[in-house]
Amino acid sequence: MATGNLTAVVFGGGGFIGRHLVRRLGRSGAVVRVPSRHPTRLGYLRTAGVVGQIVPELVGAFDDDELAATIQGADVVINLIGILAEGGRNNFGRIHTDLAGRIAKVAAASGVKRLIHVSALGVDGATTSAYARSKVAGEEAVRAAFPNATIVRPSIVFGPEDSFFNRFAAMTMISPALPLIGGGHTKFQPVYVGDVADGIMAAIARPEAAGQTYEFGGPGVYSFKELMELLLAEIGVNRFLVPLPWALARLQAAIAEWIPGKPLTRDQVELLKYDNVLSGKAPGLAELGVRSSAVELILPTYLDRFLKGGRLGRQGRTAP
Numbered sequence: 020m021a022t023g024n025l026t027a028v029v030f031g032g033g034g035f036i037g038r039h040l041v042r043r044l045g046r047s048g049a050v051v052r053v054p055s056r057h058p059t060r061l062g063y064l065r066t067a068g069v070v071g072q073i074v075p076e077l078v079g080a081f082d083d084d085e086l087a088a089t090i091q092g093a094d095v096v097i098n099l100i101g102i103l104a105e106g107g108r109n110n111f112g113r114i115h116t117d118l119a120g121r122i123a124k125v126a127a128a129s130g131v132k133r134l135i136h137v138s139a140l141g142v143d144g145a146t147t148s149a150y151a152r153s154k155v156a157g158e159e160a161v162r163a164a165f166p167n168a169t170i171v172r173p174s175i176v177f178g179p180e181d182s183f184f185n186r187f188a189a190m191t192m193i194s195p196a197l198p199l200i201g202g203g204h205t206k207f208q209p210v211y212v213g214d215v216a217d218g219i220m221a222a223i224a225r226p227e228a229a230g231q232t233y234e235f236g237g238p239g240v241y242s243f244k245e246l247m248e249l250l251l252a253e254i255g256v257n258r259f260l261v262p263l264p265w266a267l268a269r270l271q272a273a274i275a276e277w278i279p280g281k282p283l284t285r286d287q288v289e290l291l292k293y294d295n296v297l298s299g300k301a302p303g304l305a306e307l308g309v310r311s312s313a314v315e316l317i318l319p320t321y322l323d324r325f326l327k328g329g330r331l332g333r334q335g336r337t338a339p
């Protein structure tokens with residue numbers, strides 16, 4: 020489906036991945052509706068080069084009537100809504116399973132041609148994590164309601180404003196040590212946010228992507244410890260990397276769950292027990308014509324504010 024003339028509804032379009040996708044859709048000429056609980060905060064989506072239209076819209080109830088009104092007239096719906104920690108009514112089952120299934124059901128009933136549902140890599144194997152189970156159930160609910168949906172499972176996504184490298188980089192500013200949960204052996208295949216957005220754009224454009232499940236990962240596999248080493252080298256600081264046994268990490272998470280924003284939860288610790296790498300059994304970015312970017316190439320473009328000695332620090336390190 021050519022993206023130029025279409026109307027797209029992007030749930031979660033104001034989020035980390037969403038803003039990259041919304042801008043690409045807008046630049047391709049699409050009319051992009053971005054339903055959000057906070058539409059007035061989405062002014063940053065309206066950036067230079069947009070030839071289509073980006074329209075933030077208020078949603079609150081997320082009941083079927085509101086979803087139908089939001090989706091009406093759309094050619095394509097993309098669902099990027101997700102949470103990492105539960106809180107109040109925002110539990111995994113409601114957001115990842117029930118809401119995902121209902122968006123798919125309403126999209127099918129509204130005659131939407133393409134649905135892109137963003138899940139997460141490795142969730143099918145991570146049976147002891149409630150997050151992972153709700154994502155798997157969400158995929159099943161989406162497939163049942165909209166069999167031709169395209170499901171995208173990204174590994175950990177990095178880029179400006181990510182909550183992975185930025186969070187640990189921020190930690191180096193207040194702590195002499197970084198924790199290696201479970202020893203830091205868990206493997207990841209980090210994927211650049213721009214590549215994820217390009218992959219979704221390609222999935223929308225290619226009819227053969229309908230009904231497929233894609234796994235998105237970057238070109239390299241790294242242990243958690245290797246990612247921390249990479250980060251420290253990039254920002255030019257030395258910190259102790261302290262292995263934290265699973266039981267101790269769980270205890271720390273139980274305390275962190277009481278801190279606003281829940282920086283770490285027991286379920287996240289559980290999820291960290293499983294490697295997060297491409298299974299090799301599903302198509303990925305390459306099949307969509309997207310060449311994935313290496314962490315080493317992108318990290319230097321957005322961690323400037325954590326650089327020891329500012330820009331000069333980096334120049335000093337990289338000078339021949």
Ligand SMILES: NC(=O)c1ccc[n+]([C@@H]2O[C@H](COP(=O)([O-])OP(=O)(O)OC[C@H]3O[C@@H](n4cnc5c(N)ncnc54)[C@H](OP(=O)(O)O)[C@@H]3O)[C@@H](O)[C@H]2O)c1
Binds near residue numbers: 033098109176177
């Ligand atoms: N980032 C990663 O490393 C990564 C890795 C694997 C999979 N994923 C998946 O990719 C998707 C997008 O991730 P992201 O990193 O872009 O997430 P994000 O920045 O946290 O954005 C998620 C969006 O979900 C919406 N949302 C959150 N709670 C909601 C609720 N209770 N009701 C309605 N909307 C709600 C928010 O929209 P408003 O606040 O505007 O309403 C927000 O824009 C998610 O499904 C996530 O699980 C992400």
